[in-house]
Amino acid sequence: xxxxxxxxxxxRGLQKVLSGRRVVSVRLGKTDFIDDPVAVEQELPGKTxxxxxxxxxxxxxxxxxxxxxxxxxxxxxxLGMTGQLRTCPAEAPVLPHTHVFLGLNDGxxxxxxxxxxxxxxxxxxxxxxEVALGGLGLDPLEASEKQFCERLRGRRARMKALLLDxxxxxxxxxxxxxxxxxxxxxxxxxLAAMLSERNLRDLYRAVQKVLTDAIRLRGSSVSDYxxxxxxxxxxxxxxxxxQRHGEKCSRCGGTIRRAIVAGRSSHFCPRCQPSPRxxxxxxx
DNA sequence: CTTACGGCCTGGGTGC
DNA sequence: TGCACCCAGGCCGTAA
Numbered sequence: 001x002x003x004x005x006x007x008x009x010x011x012r013g014l015q016k017v018l019s020g021r022r023v024v025s026v027r028l029g030k031t032d033f034i035d036d037p038v039a040v041e042q043e044l045p046g047k048t049x050x051x052x053x054x055x056x057x058x059x060x061x062x063x064x065x066x067x068x069x070x071x072x073x074x075x076x077x078x079l080g081m082t083g084q085l086r087t088c089p090a091e092a093p094v095l096p097h098t099h100v101f102l103g104l105n106d107g108x109x110x111x112x113x114x115x116x117x118x119x120x121x122x123x124x125x126x127x128x129x130e131v132a133l134g135g136l137g138l139d140p141l142e143a144s145e146k147q148f149c150e151r152l153r154g155r156r157a158r159m160k161a162l163l164l165d166x167x168x169x170x171x172x173x174x175x176x177x178x179x180x181x182x183x184x185x186x187x188x189x190x191l192a193a194m195l196s197e198r199n200l201r202d203l204y205r206a207v208q209k210v211l212t213d214a215i216r217l218r219g220s221s222v223s224d225y226x227x228x229x230x231x232x233x234x235x236x237x238x239x240x241x242x243q244r245h246g247e248k249c250s251r252c253g254g255t256i257r258r259a260i261v262a263g264r265s266s267h268f269c270p271r272c273q274p275s276p277r278x279x280x281x282x283x284x
Numbered sequence: 285c286t287t288a289c290g291g292c293c294t295g296g297g298t299g300c
Numbered sequence: 301t302g303c304a305c306c307c308a309g310g311c312c313g314t315a316a
Contacts, residue, residue, distance in 0.1 A: 082295090164309090
């Protein structure tokens, strides 16, 4: 599933190939994941892609029309669980479940393929971008240790729920939440308010390390994630807990468990991520 | 206000 | 061979 490191990898790949390219045509398949399909068909042709950026798990294409009548048009894309964005020659064979084809002025195409169609596609003009992204929290890689800890300190929700909440931090999903909590030795059911300052600092460092390592290895390919060139990531081989239930913890030898926390399957080592029930509240 | 939870969308994989 | 079921991320409504 594309989370921050996967989206970052895709964005870097697309930025290299797409910036300065102009969209010359739009072809759509199924459109139930597109906010306003007609707007996509009408707005994109003729627009130049100035830049491709990441905002949390969203991709943002900055677009400019030749006459520059409006400013700040952007294409917003969320890959959901199974979305793939790839460029290829226009004549390349079409993968199943490909629903958006953007023809480019260099004879290539940008294609969006999404088996489940849990993704999102939208053209946003002027202020709509701020509205769509306004509720999202801090980018964990842009946050200072102080900012990061402030966001969590005193919260009475489970740590797993807070890490997954895009209003708290944008970009973290199930894989990197589990991997970060393992690294910081924090149980996913632990309430944030029960964490010591030491715990918070450890978690900050764990998140930084896990996300930057994952970006370096071009993301995790657990199901069908591939980057903009169709290449799989490499970080899945470094996962310590995610989908490793039943295996031995590489740190303490305990048996990794899987449990539903905050409605999501969570993977952790019950031995080095001690259960909250066996733990006393942090001292004031 | 904050948190928890169930349901919904879709279809590939799994297990009977 | 079929088929019910699970599960994923985001979002929304509802309840405490």
